[in-house]
Amino acid sequence: MTQTLTQIYDARVASGDLRPDPAQRSALPLLEALRQQLQAPQRKSGLRGLFAKAPPPPKGLYLWGGVGRGKSMLMDLFVAATDIPEKRRVHFHAFMQDIHAGMHAARARNVQDALAPVADAIIAETRLLAFDEMQITDITDAMIVGRLFQRLFDAGVVVVTTSNRPPKDLYLNGLNRVLFVPFIDLIAERMTVHELATDTDYRQHRLSGAQVYFHPADAVARAAVQAIWDDLTGGDPGLPLTLTLKGRKITLPHAHNGIARASFWDLCSQPLGPADYLAIARAVKVLILEDIPRLSMGNYNEAKRFVTLIDTLYEAKTRLIITAADRPEQIYTEGTGAFEFDRTVSRLQEMQSADWAAE
Ligand SMILES: Nc1ncnc2c1ncn2[C@@H]1O[C@H](COP(=O)(O)OP(=O)(O)OP(=O)(O)O)[C@@H](O)[C@H]1O
C-alpha cells in the first residue's frame, strides 16, 4: 500500500527532517486528491471511450504565501510522490525563457501563431506541470501566459504552481494590466487557490544564527557553504538559471528552490549594472556568492560592481552567504572609491546578523 502525502509528511516530521506545521499539513489533502486523480488509470480508447464523455480534467492548485513557508517543499513532495511519467517540475523563469526561445524559432519558420507549436510540444508530453515561483514582472510574459495556460488547460494538463502573491496581485501595476485580467479569471476558474497561511519562515529559521560569511575562501569554507546549500535544497545539485534582460544574458551556474550559487567573477567581472543585479535579486531569495578576492587598485570596476550588487541585494532583502579571501573591511582598501566601500562593509556586516531580512 503506498503512503498518502500526509503519511509521508508525518514520517519526515517524525524523523526530525521537518517541524510539524498545521497549515502545511492541512494543504496536503488538496495535493493528495490531485495525485489520486492523476494516478487513476486513464480511459482506454475504443468504442466505449469514443461515446462516453471524458470527465473534466481535475482542477490544478495555486499555492501562495510568504517566503519560506514551505510551498516549494510541499510541491516537491507532491511531484516526487505522483507516480506518472508525464510530469514536469520547472522554475517559472526558466520555463518562460524556453517559451520565448520556442516562439522565436517558430517565428523564424514563419508560423502564424508562434505560441501554438510551443504549447503543443508541452502538451504532447505533459499531464502534470508544476511551476515553482510564478511571478509576472514583464509585459512579454504577461501577454503570453493567458493564452498559454488556456491551451494547457483545454488539453487537460494539470497545473500546480507556487507564488508569493494571490492571483489578483500578479502583475500588479504592470503596463497594460487590463489585458492581463482574463488570466486572473482563468486561474480562479481552473485552479484551486490556496493560501499557505503559516507564520514561520522556515528558510529564515534554518539560516538564523548560522554563520553566513566565511573567510578565507578555502576548502573548509567551501564545505561549509556546500552544507548550507544541501540543507536548503535537500541536496539537489540545481540547474543553471539564465536571466535575459534587454538581450543580455546573466547566468547563475546553480539554482534551485529560490537559492542560487555563483562566484564573484561570474557576477562582478562582466559589465553588469543595477538592472541586472535587480533581476538577480528578484529571481532568488538566497544568494551564495563565492570566492570574493582582495581587490586592488586595478580592480576598480569589479569593486564598483560589487558595491552595486551588495546595495541591490540589501535593498531587496536577499539573504547572502559569502566566501571571501578576508573580512569585509579588508576586501577593498586602497583604490578609487575605497571610502565609499565603507557602506558596503557595513552592509555586509549587517547582512550577517541572525535576524537580518526577517519579516
Ligand atoms: N515544516 C518545516 N520544517 C523544517 N523546515 C522546513 C519546513 N517547511 C519548509 N522547510 C524548509 O524551509 C526552506 C524554505 O521552504 P520552501 O523553499 O518550501 O519555502 P517557499 O514557501 O517555497 O518559499 P519561497 O516563497 O521563498 O519560495 C526549505 O529549505 C524547506 O526545506
Ligand SMILES: [Mg+2]
Ligand atoms: Mg519556493
